[in-house]
Amino acid sequence: MGKLKIGIIGCGGIANQKHFPALAQFKEIAEMVAFCDIQIDRAEKAAKEYGTEDAKIYVDYKELLKDETIDLVHVLTPNVSHSPITVAAFEAGKHVMCEKPMAHNTEAAQKMMDAWKKSGKKFTIGYQNRFRPEVQSLHKACEKDELGDVYFAKAHALRRRAVPTWGVFPDKSQQGGGPLIDIGTHALDITLWMMDNYKPVSVTGSVFNKLGNLPEAVEGNMFGPWDPETYEVEDSAFGYIKMENGATVFLESSWALNVLESREAATTLCGTKAGAQIDSGMSFRNNELIYNTARNGMLTEERNSAGGAIAFFEGGSNKPEVLEAKQWLEAVKYDKEPLVKPGQAFVVTKILDAVYRSAETGKEIVFEQEPVVSK
Numbered sequence: 271m272g273k274l275k276i277g278i279i280g281c282g283g284i285a286n287q288k289h290f291p292a293l294a295q296f297k298e299i300a301e302m303v304a305f306c307d308i309q310i311d312r313a314e315k316a317a318k319e320y321g322t323e324d325a326k327i328y329v330d331y332k333e334l335l336k337d338e339t340i341d342l343v344h345v346l347t348p349n350v351s352h353s354p355i356t357v358a359a360f361e362a363g364k365h366v367m368c369e370k371p372m373a374h375n376t377e378a379a380q381k382m383m384d385a386w387k388k389s390g391k392k393f394t395i396g397y398q399n400r401f402r403p404e405v406q407s408l409h410k411a412c413e414k415d416e417l418g419d420v421y422f423a424k425a426h427a428l429r430r431r432a433v434p435t436w437g438v439f440p441d442k443s444q445q446g447g448g449p450l451i452d453i454g455t456h457a458l459d460i461t462l463w464m465m466d467n468y469k470p471v472s473v474t475g476s477v478f479n480k481l482g483n484l485p486e487a488v489e490g491n492m493f494g495p496w497d498p499e500t501y502e503v504e505d506s507a508f509g510y511i512k513m514e515n516g517a518t519v520f521l522e523s524s525w526a527l528n529v530l531e532s533r534e535a536a537t538t539l540c541g542t543k544a545g546a547q548i549d550s551g552m553s554f555r556n557n558e559l560i561y562n563t564a565r566n567g568m569l570t571e572e573r574n575s576a577g578g579a580i581a582f583f584e585g586g587s588n589k590p591e592v593l594e595a596k597q598w599l600e601a602v603k604y605d606k607e608p609l610v611k612p613g614q615a616f617v618v619t620k621i622l623d624a625v626y627r628s629a630e631t632g633k634e635i636v637f638e639q640e641p642v643v644s645k
Contacts, residue, residue, distance in 0.1 A: 374446025418543030448503030
């Protein structure tokens with residue numbers, strides 16, 4: 271196999287902040303040969319900056335997928351379009367990297383799973399936070415059973431005032447939700463991965479639309495004032511998740527919440543041997559991995575710093591999004607398993623969807639059968 275040929279579907283913020291700069295570091299094994307966006311100027315700009323000399327430009331992803339020379343596609347579009355594009359890509363015989371979350375609800379995610387299983391192709395979801403050094407370190411500790419049986423955990427995705435004011439983030443019809451599906455998905459992915467537990471039996475959720483439509487609440491927003499008149503999604507959401515083995519996970523997420531402490535893509539784990547937590551804010555600078563246990567009759571804690579790991583591109587080969595791109599391209603080229611497995615991402619989406627449905631109905635969502643995790 272020569273160089274992998276990549277088709278990009280969606281040339282907006284996440285493509286430019288994360289995927290383009292990361293993929294550009296692996297020109298020896300892959301090249302971006304096609305770019306698609308409903309705004310053609312964005313596709314043209316991306317092709318000029320990151321594409322091959324003969325890179326093709328499209329406004330219709332179905333036309334891009336007709337190109338039999340393309341090996342894999344990156345689906346980097348708003349959440350609601352993830353499923354139809356991914357399904358079409360598998361039917362066209364492409365490997366697929368889809369940005370998080372897998373889909374905006376369980377039904378859409380199931381269609382993606384079914385298409386993937388029929389295709390025989392590689393499939394992964396863009397949870398780059400797994401590649402942060404402190405996350406990798408804690409996962410290794412969990413694999414070695416250093417925490418023992420992790421029976422309670424918290425997944426943290428709290429922002430005090432950091433509502434995204436660009437793109438389609440406040441548009442429910444395109445995104446399917448707000449902070450729960452946007453950043454809560456990262457925190458839940460990390461937490462379940464640490465626990466190696468993908469068997470939820472029930473979910474109870476609360477979703478709040480308290481601050482998003484208040485004009486006075488926009489003051490101090492990190493990304494400038496949002497428009498309360500067009501804000502359609504929740505500003506905070508919380509979930510209580512019970513697992514088949516009795517373990518419990520509490521999920522907290524917000525873009526706007528009157529809270530002092532902001533923690534994002536972070537987790538707290540409580541096990542029978544020890545506990546651990548990752549403290550990280552929006553910038554992901556000076557992250558700390560903290561262990562706690564009892565030793566020689568005293569309660570102790572150990573702090574480990576992971577400074578300099580940030581969410582998106584800042585150059586260098588050890589950044590999470592670069593490591594994510596590397597392992598994904600190598601998985602396709604050398605027939606390996608990607609780190610983020612489709613079945614794991616499916617369970618994350620199923621739980622997020624259940625939080626929304628529980629909040630809407632006012633009832634606990636009990637799963638009729640345990641999710642099937644495809645390894």
